[in-house]
Amino acid sequence: MNTKDKILITALRLFNEQGIDVITIRHIAKEMEISHSNIQYYFPNADEIITALYTRHIDELNALPPLENGSIASLQESIAGILQHIYQYRFIYIHFVVIARRIPAVKKVYSQRFLARRTQLLQVFEHFRQQGLMRNDIPAAVWESLIRSIYIIGDFWISANELTTGLKGKKAVGYYAEMIGDMVYPYLTEKGKK
Incomplete structure (x- = not known):
């Protein structure tokens, strides 16, 4: 599975558990144990993740x-x-x-x-x-x-x-x-x- 798919899977789980008003790109990065900038390479902001x-x-x-x-x-x-x-x-x-x-x-x-x-x-x-x-x-x-x-x-x-x-x-x-x-x-x- 590529990094982009891993980001989406992790974001989906976190958004389902805690909501879009709580979860940010930094939370997703921490959960995945990768850098915030690594996620921003694929998705500049949380709205891009939500759209995807x-x-x-x-x-x-x-x-x-x-x-x-x-x-x-x-x-x-x-x-x-x-x-x-x-x-x-x-x-x-x-x-x-x-x-x-x-x-x-x-x-x-x-x-x-x-x-x-x-x-x-x-x-x-x-x-x-x-x-x-x-x-x-x-x-x-x-x-x-x-x-x-x-x-x-x-x-x-x-x-x-x-x-x-x-x-x-x-x-x-x-x-x-x-x-x-x-x-x-x-x-x-x-x-x-x-």
Whole structure:
């Protein structure tokens, strides 16, 4: 593993454990037992490290199997996979508003990603309606609201977990994946519920 990857792995662990408001390049250097200037050769400041981690996170999310027009169960599995990946990069979501304000490129990528995922979910839900798994009597605005609600929970469950439930790892992922599943339940037909 090269030095740049070691820096990112160490930074990810420290940011997840202590947050971006505590961890600096000097902390990362001390943890790695290398010089501060060695890290600055690769990343001039902590925001560059955060940007690199966010880019890696998004690339890894994009490499996950896409939301497909399969079954309700496959949608649940996809959501759980996404939440598991978010948990691995949880510092981003705990500090997301601060990061997006400090690093406009992160906000831009997030906005683009939201639009792409919105389109995917609309297509998945349309497929489910055609298959008789989801109801046809729901107005378009309500579908939009459901998608936005899924994203609000999907992107900010980490903060809620830190403040209220305090679950770790798979327990946290399972709890919030089930919560998103519960949001979809009222939109299912009897066939879809089975």
